[in-house]
Amino acid sequence: MRKLIAAINMTIDGYCDHTAIIPDEEIHYHYADLLSNADTILYGRITYQLMEYWQTVVKNPTGNKAMDRFAVIIDNIPKIVFSHTLKNVEWESAKLANRDIEEEVFELKQQPGKDILVGSPGLIVSLTELHLIDEYQLCVHPVIAGHGLPLFKNLSHLTILKFIKTKTFGCGAVTLYYESTKK
Numbered sequence: 101m102r103k104l105i106a107a108i109n110m111t112i113d114g115y116c117d118h119t120a121i122i123p124d125e126e127i128h129y130h131y132a133d134l135l136s137n138a139d140t141i142l143y144g145r146i147t148y149q150l151m152e153y154w155q156t157v158v159k160n161p162t163g164n165k166a167m168d169r170f171a172v173i174i175d176n177i178p179k180i181v182f183s184h185t186l187k188n189v190e191w192e193s194a195k196l197a198n199r200d201i202e203e204e205v206f207e208l209k210q211q212p213g214k215d216i217l218v219g220s221p222g223l224i225v226s227l228t229e230l231h232l233i234d235e236y237q238l239c240v241h242p243v244i245a246g247h248g249l250p251l252f253k254n255l256s257h258l259t260i261l262k263f264i265k266t267k268t269f270g271c272g273a274v275t276l277y278y279e280s281t282k283k
């Protein structure tokens with residue numbers, strides 16, 4: 101069975117706000133490597149539309165090797181977008197989910213292949229509620245935002261995780277790795 105990994109950047113006070121953090125070269129290489137070990141990424145509408153930015157970097161490289169490599173990898177990885185409002189997606193490597201999240205993800209996990217990633221806060225909560233996430237990789241940046249979208253907003257139950265390891269980056273960010281204890 102394929103592993104479903106929730107991987108997301110957040111501030112030290114628990115908010116998911118890409119405008120509050122500035123990923124450096126090392127962080128971009130880290131996420132490019134993570135994407136290289138996966139063959140599907142799941143997004144909600146808002147995160148999908150935010151990530152569409154990387155198509156512009158593919159068309160007009162920045163000259164920053166880490167960002168440009170990340171852009172090419174994220175451009176190519178298949179994406180499944182869960183949305184009630186989008187009628188179509190423009191990104192060639194993306195498609196809209198045509199079933200509910202539980203059915204879609206359960207079937208994906210049964211298929212052969214590499215890891216499946218989820219990088220949208222709302223989807224992470226939904227998949228946590230359904231006990232479908234196998235591993236959490238929370239990259240905590242040394243930033244206090246004071247406001248924004250909390251990662252585990254509206255989670256209805258206590259979820260106990262098992263600590264696996266940490267990875268510390270030169271910029272002061274730390275990725276905390278946990279696995280689910282309830283499947």
